[in-house]
Amino acid sequence: MAAIGVHLGASSACAAVYKDGRADVVANDAGDRVTPAVVAFTESEEVVGLAAKQSRIRNVSSTVVKVKQILGRSSGDPQAQKYIAESKCSVVEKNGKLQYEIDNKLINPEDVAKLIFSKMKETAQSAIGSDVNDVVITVPFDFGENQKNALGEAAAAAGFNVMRLIHEPSAALLAYGIGQDSPTGKSNVLVYKLGGTSLSITVIEVNSGIYRVLATNTDDSIGGVCFTEALAQHLASEFQRSCKHDIRGNPRAMMKLMNSADVAKHSLSTLGSANCFVDSLYDGLDFDCNVSRARFELICSSLFTKCVEAIKKLLQQVGFTADDINKVVLCGGSARIPKLQQLIKDIFPNVELLSSIPPDEVIPIGAAIEAGILLGKENPSLEEDAFLIECSAKDILYKGHRYQLEGSIPCMLLETRLLCALSCMSH
Known part of the structure; x- marks a missing residue:
């Protein structure tokens, strides 16, 4: 049985399969390894991917883009308000929930995401020639519980068994085997992700195979x-x-x-x-x-400047210099731009810049590797229940949701940047 990882971004989606000891991205029916996260609604069908993107010129008010930006958000959320103001599709609030209004029909954002996940499922199944159910899905580091639940529920509605949601920076490190190939020793890794609509930079301490987030920042004003x-x-x-x-x-x-x-x-x-x-x-x-x-x-000179200045600001925030970083991992489609890569190299002249995996494929490949671990197909020396300490850059709250206990009362578990050993039991 193959394991798969799926990354749903604001502008594109990508699926990777872990099989026979390696993970690789699978191409869709058009031969593309990355699929536009665009859904067009017509009188007779829903169209997902490149065809939907290309037809948007004629069908703009019935074509949904960037659905990830509104998943699990309320109308009072500043990000949702910005999305609604910019959306060419009508977005309304009904019964306390944001919905698209297309041709006098109300469509939930989760249903749009479900169609994209269904496309990823079909793509993976076509590539490996068998049914695929088990999946690991990536989420941004700053996703709240409502957003995580909405994403997980959309994937489940598409027929997936969601084994785990993992943060995108962790998936990036897994893709390159950082902390897994040589589990001893300590290093600092900067994960640089320039996606379609945002720039996310994360500094992670890797120590004996444990990932600890030291600092992270997301800028939604550039992508x-x-x-x-x-x-x-x-x-x-x-x-x-x-x-x-x-x-x-x-x-x-x-x-x-x-x-x-x-x-x-x-x-x-x-x-x-x-x-x-x-x-x-x-x-x-x-x-x-x-x-x-x-x-x-x-x-684009001013945009390049903004992209690299963000690195310097985050290093200053965590009290690091460029020499304190051991590796830099590039993620996101726009991290392919040669000028940007050169500017990052200029900041870290003595640091290994990891870009051998196409940047827009790094995160789904890492998710597929995690799925392989969970299904027992990866390195047998790794424990299937190994815990990734991903969230120490923010306060960690325990709050019940569909993947945990129902009716739980929120309480503080870990304060910002506090590292704590955790264990859990499942029944």
């Missing part, structure tokens, strides 16, 4: 989409220069440019230049433009 938007604005300026039309106030035209800019951004991670062509961008006019990597880096 991969910011680089795409900057490039799209540049393309709009080029179109105005050549065709004498300012399309920046035209949502449909700008969405076309965003799609083209997104493709170009990905191409520029491996190529020196990329072509941006949009058929009938505006008023029947086609748009054709080449963008060099150097031009892209210049356009």
Whole structure:
């Protein structure tokens, strides 16, 4: 029986399978190893993935994006309020719960996430040729209990048996075997994750196979989409220069440019230049433009600065210098950008920068390895019930939820940055 790990991000989803002693990401039916976390609702069906993303130009009010940002949140949550203000889909509150209103139908965010998890399940089953039920799912470090429960329930509704939810930084370390290959000794690892809509940086102390979070910070004001938007604005300026039309106030035209800019951004991670062509961008006019990597880096210079300054701030917060970090792990699709990798290397000239695993595949691979451990398929010297101490950067509260005891009363277990040995029994 194979074990799988699934990472549902704000902009994309990815599944990895652990089988025959190794973990690897599986490709979807389009041959892509990463699937856009986009769901389009039509009169006859729900479409998930690239097709939904591409049809969003024609179906914007019925296409849900970034559902992870609203899962398990209430209308009073600042993150939810920001999401509602920016969403092209109508989001309403009914019976104290946020829901999408699409074609006069109410749709729960959990049901949208369920469709994405179902797509991941189908992808894994198609790759290994057999049914898949057991899964480990990753969650951001700052996810609250309501968000974790919503994510777990969505996966369960898709037919998964959720064995464990693990934090994304821990999954990143597991992907590279950090603390597992040589369980003795102490080191400090910085996990740098630049996803589609946020930047998360975490410093983890690894000591005798135990992970202890020393500091973490998430900035929701910057992510991969910011680089795409900057490039799209540049393309709009080029179109105005050549065709004498300012399309920046035209949502449909700008969405076309965003799609083209997104493709170009990905191409520029491996190529020196990329072509941006949009058929009938505006008023029947086609748009054709080449963008060099150097031009892209210049356009996004302020974003690169913001991305690396965040590292310095977190190191200062934990009282470290760059020399106190032993390894840096890169995660998230936008961590593929060569300029960003070089800037991080400049901060840590003597530190091992781990990027041999594609950054957007690191977290699901780590989750698959954890799933393999739980199913007893990984290193037999590892105990299946080994505990990862992941949460010492914040106060730890015990509160009953669907994965624990019902009716529990919240109480303080561990205060910020306090390390404590824990054990548990299951019945």
